[in-house]
Structures are given as C-alpha cells and as structure tokens.
Amino acid sequence: MYTKLRPIQSGTFSTVYKAWSTKYNRYVALKITPKYKTSEKNMLNEYNVMKTLSSHSPHPNICSMLDFYTDDSYYVMVLEYCECGDLYDFLDIAKSQGTPSSPSLVQIDMQKIIRQLYSAIQFAHSLGIAHRDIKPENVLLTINGDVKLADWGHAIQASKSNDYQIGTDNYRAPETFSNRIETSSFKRKLDQSSAPLYNTYKADYWSLGATIFYLLFGDCLFRVLKPKKGQHLKNLHEFEKDPFAFIYNKYVVPRLAGGYNNEGDLHESLQHTRQYVWQDLPDIYDVFHLCKIIVDTLLRVSDAEERSMEKFMNMVDSAWNKDTSTKDSFSYQSKIDLFWEQWSINTESIPSNFQLRNFEKPCLVQDSK
Numbered sequence: 440m441y442t443k444l445r446p447i448q449s450g451t452f453s454t455v456y457k458a459w460s461t462k463y464n465r466y467v468a469l470k471i472t473p474k475y476k477t478s479e480k481n482m483l484n485e486y487n488v489m490k491t492l493s494s495h496s497p498h499p500n501i502c503s504m505l506d507f508y509t510d511d512s513y514y515v516m517v518l519e520y521c522e523c524g525d526l527y528d529f530l531d532i533a534k535s536q537g538t539p540s541s542p543s544l545v546q547i548d549m550q551k552i553i554r555q556l557y558s559a560i561q562f563a564h565s566l567g568i569a570h571r572d573i574k575p576e577n578v579l580l581t582i583n584g585d586v587k588l589a590d591w592g593h594a595i596q597a598s599k600s601n602d603y604q605i606g607t608d609n610y611r612a613p614e615t616f617s618n619r620i621e622t623s624s625f626k627r628k629l630d631q632s633s634a635p636l637y638n639t640y641k642a643d644y645w646s647l648g649a650t651i652f653y654l655l656f657g658d659c660l661f662r663v664l665k666p667k668k669g670q671h672l673k674n675l676h677e678f679e680k681d682p683f684a685f686i687y688n689k690y691v692v693p694r695l696a697g698g699y700n701n702e703g704d705l706h707e708s709l710q711h712t713r714q715y716v717w718q719d720l721p722d723i724y725d726v727f728h729l730c731k732i733i734v735d736t737l738l739r740v741s742d743a744e745e746r747s748m749e750k751f752m753n754m755v756d757s758a759w760n761k762d763t764s765t766k767d768s769f770s771y772q773s774k775i776d777l778f779w780e781q782w783s784i785n786t787e788s789i790p791s792n793f794q795l796r797n798f799e800k801p802c803l804v805q806d807s808k
C-alpha cells in the first residue's frame with residue numbers, strides 16, 4: 440500500500456520517509472519508530488493526540504495522521520507529506536545559499552507563518568491539547584508556503600501539568616525547568632505529585648514567541664550548550680531584568696561589527712547575517728516592533744498567566760494594518776517613537792566604539808574616536 444521512496448530525516452525517536460500511497464494516490468510521510476526507542480504509553484499518547492487532531496475536520500495548519508500501523512518491531516504513523524520539510528532546515532538552506540553581500544533569494548512571509556501557527560495552536564488548545572515542543576524543527580512547510588505544526592510526541596491532553604524538562608530547552612518556558620522549583624521534595628524526586636502545576640497552554644505561548652524570535656534573528660533567544668545548563672537560568676534572569684537590553688546586546692550589537700551609518704544599513708546587516716529576507720518587514724523598526732510585541736505578550740518570564748496569544752495576534756494585526764487613519768496603526772513616526780521609548784538602551788551596555796545618536800531619524804553610528 441505504501442512504497443518507501445527515500446529517508447527524509449531521523450529524529451531522536453524515529454526516521455521519517457517519503458513514500459507513495461496507492462491507497463490515497465498521493466505522497467505521504469511515514470514516521471517509523473522502533474519499539475525499543477519509545478514506550479507503549481508514549482506512543483499511545485501520540486496516537487491519541489493525532490487521532491483527536493486529525494478526526495472530523497482536520498486543521499489546515501496541523502500535519503494530520505492518515506493511518507497508523509504496528510508490528511513486532513515498529514510503529515508506523517502515516518502523515519500528510521510536507522514537500523519543503525521543516526522550517527529550521529529551510530532557513531538553514533536559505534542561509535547557506537546566501538553570502539554576506541548577497542542574501543539568499545528565500546523570502547520569509549512572517550505574517551502568514553505567524554497567523555497559521557496561531558491558528559494551529561488555538562485549534563489544538565480548543566480541543567484540550569497542548570503541543571509542548573513548538574520550535575522551527577516542528578513547523579513543516581508545504582510547497583505553497585503554508586505551515587503545518589508537527590511532532591505531537593510531547594503533547595498532553597491537559598491544561599495543567601507538573602511534568603518538567605519536556606520539550607526543547609532553547610524554546611521551553613521558564614516554569615517548565617525543574618531547577619526553578621524550590622520545593623525540596625520535588626528536588627529529591629520524592630513526590631512529583633506535590634510539584635507545582637504549570638499551565639501547558641501558556642507554556643506553548645512562550646515557545647511560539649521563541650520560535651518567531653528565531654525567524655527574526657536566525658538564532659535562538661536562549662541558545663545554551665548542553666554542558667552549560669545553569670547558563671540558561673542566568674539568561675532568563677538577565678532577560679527578565681531588561682528584555683530589550685538583553686536582545687540588543689546579544690542579537691543586535693554583535694551584528695554591528697562593520698559600523699553602521701543609518702538604520703537602513705542596520706536592517707541590511709541583520710538580513711545579511713541571517714542571509715534570508717523577510718518579505719513583509721520593510722524596515723528595522725518593523726523588526727523591533729514585532730520583537731517588542733513578542734516580548735510584551737508571549738515572552739513573560741515569571742508572570743506566565745500574563746502571556747496572551749490573543750493579545751499577541753491583535754497587536755500583530757494592528758502593527759501590520761497599514762491604514763494610518765486607524766488609531767493603533769503603525770505609522771513611521773510611531774515606529775520611531777517606539778524605538779526610542781523601548782530600545783534606547785543604557786549606553787553603558789553598548790560597546791565603546793558605538794553610540795546611539797538622535798539624528799533626524801534615530802540611527803546607530805560608529806564613534807570616529
């Protein structure tokens with residue numbers, strides 16, 4: 440019924456193949472998991488989640504399960520095939536095609552990706568399912584540039600959980616790290632049931648914010664090497680104290696090595712380091728503005744309850760609403776005002792050869808001294 444054509448990629452637990460289905464008369468993806476790599480309980484959980492998500496009217500931005508098989512050695516999940524693979528690899532290819540002086544021709548339609556991810560996550564939450572591993576690697580792309588949220592292996596059908604360390608560190612919400620929990624009983628792993636519960640939907644909101652951040656800067660917000668896990672918590676504290684200074688120092692300043700005379704140069708430098716182009720963020724203020732929206736609505740460190748995907752989407756909608764007659768619309772002047780209000784970083788934190796000067800328009804210049 441299925442003819443395996445080629446392996447697509449091996450993940451931690453499974454290998455995914457492109458295959459042809461005579462039953463559906465279309466290409467499919469076979470996600471094949473050896474039984475020794477997972478427990479029956481975990482597989483049953485993924486199967487049940489996929490079944491719920493794929494039944495009655497499947498969501499266009501969720502990678503549906505078409506079939507499921509098992510034998511003595513393997514579990515085989517038959518999935519819709521996404522021709523362009525995952526977003527992480529897609530951007531990696533885009534980056535490798537470009538050069539610092541000429542970015543790859545790949546263009547990222549931010550609005551489309553954001554809206555479709557929002558819609559997929561909202562749909563899953565409305566069915567009582569939290570994904571718990573949202574990241575660029577789990578966002579698949581179709582040939583039409585539509586996204587499909589995939590890999591529901593860590594998903595849970597509950598709005599609260601006290602499972603910690605589930606998902607991927609670089610995209611995981613702070614409250615899901617067990618070493619933030621001070622209860623000694625939890626630390627000693629005596630009684631997990633007494634560990635505090637976290638809201639699984641709000642944890643997904645954080646991961647959505649971290650995923651969009653990756654698209655903006657081509658890098659993870661809190662990239663931490665495995666041996667340096669403690670660093671992750673330090674980063675979170677630093678980020679919480681002043682998110683804009685954190686982002687500015689870690690993601691903007693390092694890209695200023697060559698010196699910049701105006702915001703156009705800075706915008707280009709960001710594009711060139713990433714080496715792919717955003718289709719719909721025409722200038723640097725749009726990038727910073729979107730970044731501010733993410734920080735204000737999704738990347739709330741301690742006050743997880745304040746995270747709101749609806750607020751995020753409303754603010755994105757008004758930021759992209761180019762009708763300047765609307766009160767909240769994003770005029771060029773308001774972008775500049777916002778830049779100074781939110782991004783005028785303490786000058787002590789800027790390397791000595793750079794300074795912010797308020798010219799006709801705010802811009803970054805290299806100090807000639």
Ligand SMILES: Nc1ncnc2c1ncn2[C@@H]1O[C@H](COP(=O)(O)OP(=O)(O)OP(=O)(O)O)[C@@H](O)[C@H]1O
Binds near residue numbers: 447450520521524589
């Ligand atoms: N339906 C699909 N169409 C095309 N490519 C796919 C599909 N499903 C998965 N892939 C590719 O295979 C990779 C691994 O898939 P998946 O994340 O589901 O496996 P996994 O074993 O759970 O991985 P991990 O746990 O390491 O994240 C994806 O990142 C993607 O590149």
